[in-house]
Amino acid sequence: MKYKSILLKLSGESLAGANKAGIDPEQLASYAKQIKKISEKGVEIAIVIGGGNIFRGLKASAAGFDRVSGDSMGMLATVINSIALCARLEEEGCSSKLLTATKMAPIGELYRAKKAKKFMSKGKVVIIAGGTGNPFFTTDTASALRACELQVDVMLKGTRVDGIYDSDPEKNPDAKKFENISYDEIYKRGLKVMDMTATTMCKENDVKIAVFDMDTEGNLGKVVAGEAIGTVVS
Ligand SMILES: Nc1ncnc2c1ncn2[C@@H]1O[C@H](COP(=O)(O)OP(=O)(O)OP(=O)(O)O)[C@@H](O)[C@H]1O
Numbered sequence: 001m002k003y004k005s006i007l008l009k010l011s012g013e014s015l016a017g018a019n020k021a022g023i024d025p026e027q028l029a030s031y032a033k034q035i036k037k038i039s040e041k042g043v044e045i046a047i048v049i050g051g052g053n054i055f056r057g058l059k060a061s062a063a064g065f066d067r068v069s070g071d072s073m074g075m076l077a078t079v080i081n082s083i084a085l086c087a088r089l090e091e092e093g094c095s096s097k098l099l100t101a102t103k104m105a106p107i108g109e110l111y112r113a114k115k116a117k118k119f120m121s122k123g124k125v126v127i128i129a130g131g132t133g134n135p136f137f138t139t140d141t142a143s144a145l146r147a148c149e150l151q152v153d154v155m156l157k158g159t160r161v162d163g164i165y166d167s168d169p170e171k172n173p174d175a176k177k178f179e180n181i182s183y184d185e186i187y188k189r190g191l192k193v194m195d196m197t198a199t200t201m202c203k204e205n206d207v208k209i210a211v212f213d214m215d216t217e218g219n220l221g222k223v224v225a226g227e228a229i230g231t232v233v234s
């Protein structure tokens with residue numbers, strides 16, 4: 001395996017599968033199987049999941065809430081997805097541990113980097129729920145933060161597109177894919193695959209990012225093995 005330790009960011013929206021909302025049991029099972037496979041190969045794994053399939057804070061004002069309340073609801077949405085993944089991994093026979101950014105016992109223990117690293121070194125898949133624990137952020141930024149804290153080899157953004165394009169491929173069918181790209185090129189072109197706070201955090205702390213299509217079974221194993229199936233940012 002090319003990468004011995006990873007921070008995997010999973011898209012909440014992708015977890016919804018074809019239904020576009022909620023959690024699709026087949027999608028969840030596919031993610032769990034892929035994660036179990038690389039865990040069995042000795043890869044240390046931490047996971048952050050988004051909450052876009054349930055709630056996003058940015059939509060709060062339209063729904064009649066203030067932004068901070070909306071973001072709190074968004075962070076709780078990530079906890080729901082994290083509980084689901086943790087339960088599914090256990091079902092698959094893959095030992096996992098749910099840690100939370102804010103106090104939430106008995107749902108999960110409070111996150112601390114040292115604690116997370118200890119579990120990871122013992123072969124447990126660590127799921128870090130609740131984003132950063134602060135409003136006005138996203139789970140992309142939470143992923144970048146945890147990747148820095150845990151000093152993993154790479155931050156993997158597993159999503160429903162197969163890499164970074166020169167424009168949003170879900171809107172422009174003629175968009176061209178990059179195999180490699182620099183952080184600065186992402187700023188210069190204003191590419192929106194990840195938010196700028198997350199990109200900056202990775203740039204400043206020298207965290208490599210790989211963006212790939214997690215919805216095709218087997219892709220996680222390929223990316224961790226170093227196959228060039230997505231886009232690498234460095
Ligand atoms: N230049 C680009 N290259 C690739 N994808 C892009 C680009 N610009 C925008 N995107 C969009 O970014 C999305 C990937 O982001 P992400 O995985 O964070 O999805 P999300 O719906 O925001 O997930 P979450 O629920 O975790 O917030 C893709 O679905 C794609 O449409």
Ligand SMILES: O=c1ccn([C@@H]2O[C@H](COP(=O)(O)O)[C@@H](O)[C@H]2O)c(=O)[nH]1
Pocket residue numbers: 012049050051052055056057058070071072073074075076077078130131132133134135136137138139140142
């Ligand atoms: O650190 C964080 C992370 C997330 N939020 C809120 O949660 C939702 C869902 O996260 P996504 O990354 O969009 O999937 C997000 O829209 C924020 O409202 C947060 O406040 N702080």
